[in-house]
Amino acid sequence: MKQKRVLLGVTGSIAAYKAAEIIRRLLDEGVKVSVIMTKEAGHFITPLTLASLSGEPVYRGMFDEGSGPQKMPHIDLAREADVFLIAPATANIIGKLANGIADDLLTCIALATKAPILVAPAMNAQMYQNKIVQENCRKLKKYGVQFIDPIKGKLACGTTGQGHIADEKVIVRTVLKAIK
Numbered sequence: 001m002k003q004k005r006v007l008l009g010v011t012g013s014i015a016a017y018k019a020a021e022i023i024r025r026l027l028d029e030g031v032k033v034s035v036i037m038t039k040e041a042g043h044f045i046t047p048l049t050l051a052s053l054s055g056e057p058v059y060r061g062m063f064d065e066g067s068g069p070q071k072m073p074h075i076d077l078a079r080e081a082d083v084f085l086i087a088p089a090t091a092n093i094i095g096k097l098a099n100g101i102a103d104d105l106l107t108c109i110a111l112a113t114k115a116p117i118l119v120a121p122a123m124n125a126q127m128y129q130n131k132i133v134q135e136n137c138r139k140l141k142k143y144g145v146q147f148i149d150p151i152k153g154k155l156a157c158g159t160t161g162q163g164h165i166a167d168e169k170v171i172v173r174t175v176l177k178a179i180k
Contacts, residue, residue: 003030003031003032004030004031004032004082004083004179005031005032005033005034005080005081005082006026006031006032006033006034006081006082006083006084006085006175006179007033007034007035007036007077007080007081007083007084007085007109007113007115008022008023008026008033008034008035008036008054008085008086008087009035009036009037009038009084009085009086009087009089009093009106009109009110010035010036010037010038010041010045010050010086010087010088011038011040011041011086011088011089011090011092011093011106012038012039012040012041012043012044012090012092013041013044013088013089013090013122013123013165014044014122014156015087015088015122015164015165016041016044016045016088017044017045018087018088018122018165018168019035019045019050019087019088020045020049020050020053021168022085022087022168022171022172023035023050023053023054024053025168025169025172026172026175027053027054027055029172029176031175031176031179032056033054033056034054034056034057034059034077034080034081035047035050035051035054035056035058035059036058036059036060036077036105036106036109037050037058037059037060037106038060038093038104038106039060039061039104040090040092042060047060059077059105060105061104061105062074062104062105062108074105074108074109074112075112077109077113078109078112078113078114078115079113081109081113081115082115082179083115083116083117083118083175083178083179084109084110084113084115084116084117084118085117085118085119085120085171085175086106086110086117086118086119086120087118087119087120087122087148087165087171088120088121088122088123088165089119089120089121089122090121090122090123091121091123091127091128091130091133091136093106093107094119094121094133094136094137094140095132095133095136097110097111097119097136097140097145098135098136098137098139098140099136116144116146116178117144117145117146118145118146118147118148118171118174118175118178119140119145119146119147119148120147120148120150120165120166120171121137121147121149121150121163121165122150122163122164122165123150123163124155124156124157124159124161124163125155125159125160125161125162125163126161127163128150128161128162128163129162146174146178148166148170148171148174149162149166150162150163150164150165150166151164151165151166151167152164
C-alpha cells in the first residue's frame with residue numbers, strides 16, 4: 001500500500017512554529033509530509049527546521065532553483081497529495097483562495113489539487129471575526145474546503161480570543177480522518 005502524503009502549507013503567522021509539531025505527529029502516524037512555505041512564513045520559522053523534521057525539501061517558490069523547465073512543482077505536488085493542509089492559515093491566504101488568486105506556489109497548488117483541502121486559521125481575534133474574513137471562510141466551505149476552527153486562547157498581540165490555531169492533536173486527527 002502506498003504511503004499517504006500530506007502537503008503542509010505554512011503561511012506567515014506567528015503560529016508557524018506549530019507546523020513543526022504537526023509534522024512530527026504526522027510522521028509518527030506513518031504519513032509522509034511535504035512542506036510548502038510562503039515567503040512570509042520564513043519570517044517565523046526556517047525552511048531548514050521544517051526540512052530537517054520532514055526529511056523532505058521545503059518548497060517555497062514557483063521558480064526556485066532546481067525546478068527546471070520540465071518540472072512544474074505546483075502540478076506535481078498537487079497530484080501527489082492525499083490531503084492538502086494549510087496550517088497556520090492567515091486571513092491573507094484565506095482571502096486569496098476564496099477569490100481564486102494564485103500568485104505563489106501555495107495558492108497555485110490549492111487551485112490545482114484534487115485532494116481534500118483542510119484549513120487551520122490562526123490570527124488576531126478581531127481579524128478572524130471580521131465580516132470579510134468570515135465571508136471568505138463561508139465561500140471556501142461552500143467549495144468543499146474543510147476548516148479546523150481556531151480556539152479561544154492567548155494571542156500574540158497580548159489579548160485573548162478566538163484566533164489561536166487549533167491544538168496540533170486535533171489538526172492531525174482531522175487530517176488522518178480526511179486521508180481515510
